[in-house]
Amino acid sequence: MVGQNTTEKSCTKNATLRSRLRFGPLIAAVILALCFMLPLAVRAITSISQSYSTIDDLSLGSIVSLKTNTSDQVVAATTYNVDGILGVVINSGSSILSLSTGDTSSVQVATSEMASVLVSDINGEIIQGDQMTASPIKGVGMKATGNTKVVGIAQAKPTNSSEKHYYTDSAGKQQSVILGELPILINVSYFFKEPEKTLIPTALQDLANALAGKTVNPLPIIIATAIFIITIIVVVSIIYAMIRSSIISVGRNPMSQAAIYRDLIQLSALVLVILAVGMIAIYLVITRM
Numbered sequence: 001m002v003g004q005n006t007t008e009k010s011c012t013k014n015a016t017l018r019s020r021l022r023f024g025p026l027i028a029a030v031i032l033a034l035c036f037m038l039p040l041a042v043r044a045i046t047s048i049s050q051s052y053s054t055i056d057d058l059s060l061g062s063i064v065s066l067k068t069n070t071s072d073q074v075v076a077a078t079t080y081n082v083d084g085i086l087g088v089v090i091n092s093g094s095s096i097l098s099l100s101t102g103d104t105s106s107v108q109v110a111t112s113e114m115a116s117v118l119v120s121d122i123n124g125e126i127i128q129g130d131q132m133t134a135s136p137i138k139g140v141g142m143k144a145t146g147n148t149k150v151v152g153i154a155q156a157k158p159t160n161s162s163e164k165h166y167y168t169d170s171a172g173k174q175q176s177v178i179l180g181e182l183p184i185l186i187n188v189s190y191f192f193k194e195p196e197k198t199l200i201p202t203a204l205q206d207l208a209n210a211l212a213g214k215t216v217n218p219l220p221i222i223i224a225t226a227i228f229i230i231t232i233i234v235v236v237s238i239i240y241a242m243i244r245s246s247i248i249s250v251g252r253n254p255m256s257q258a259a260i261y262r263d264l265i266q267l268s269a270l271v272l273v274i275l276a277v278g279m280i281a282i283y284l285v286i287t288r289m
Helices: 002-044 202-212 218-252 254-288
Strands: 047-053 063-066 074-076 085-090 095-099 106-120 131-134 141-143 148-154 159-168 174-191
Touching: 047 085, 063 106, 063 131, 085 148, 085 174, 106 148, 131 174, 202 218, 202 254, 218 254
Parallel strands: 047 095, 106 141
Antiparallel strands: 047 106, 063 074, 063 085, 085 106, 106 174, 131 141, 131 148, 148 174, 159 174
16 A cells, blocks of 8 residues: 555655656746847837926927027927927826926927837938937927937938928928928937048138038039139130230330230230130039039
């Protein structure tokens, strides 16, 4: 009887051991999966937000700026109030920490971590890593292409809407635009664009841009510079020849001053014409090419 009990206990122990060996890898896999899923779940809700009052109708994902001379009111961010950019409007349930005033006209504004933001292609296609700033459309962002204040960094390409929208630019013209949404890492700061590496000196590039009223490509600047150099060489050669021949003529015949003055006037007019033609050619090359 004792031997039978011992045998039953041994069988039970072996069965338990086999069960543990069978389900051990499964339990380990479940624990490992939970270890990976937990950080993802925490990462999905990582924004820190604060409640701000507003009189604007702000949708989720809108970029907002502090209202002038206030510290607790926000308005939709645009290119006109870009220096006051504060953050992005989010749902309070998407924040791990939210401070609320209880005001019914307030919105939750994320000022750090991750958030989804409304964007447009006004400054071109947006890709991961682009700095995002305010656009002419209230609350909607765009890619930063110059020195400006930004709200954060794009973490992916935007999910664009299929239909086109329209806005009025600073010149009063109606422009088409595609709107979308993308996640950004909120990091309000000033963005300074690094100058592109080029053979054109910065001063010359700035002069060409100011003359054309737009960014000029290097090729027109090179052509315009060549025209300018050739024009100067021709003008200097004519002036040199004119002065030299006048001195020689006066030395040979002092009575020929009237004829020399007449020749000087004619050559001066020719020099002015050459300069005018050269400047017109330079202007056309820079503005039309």
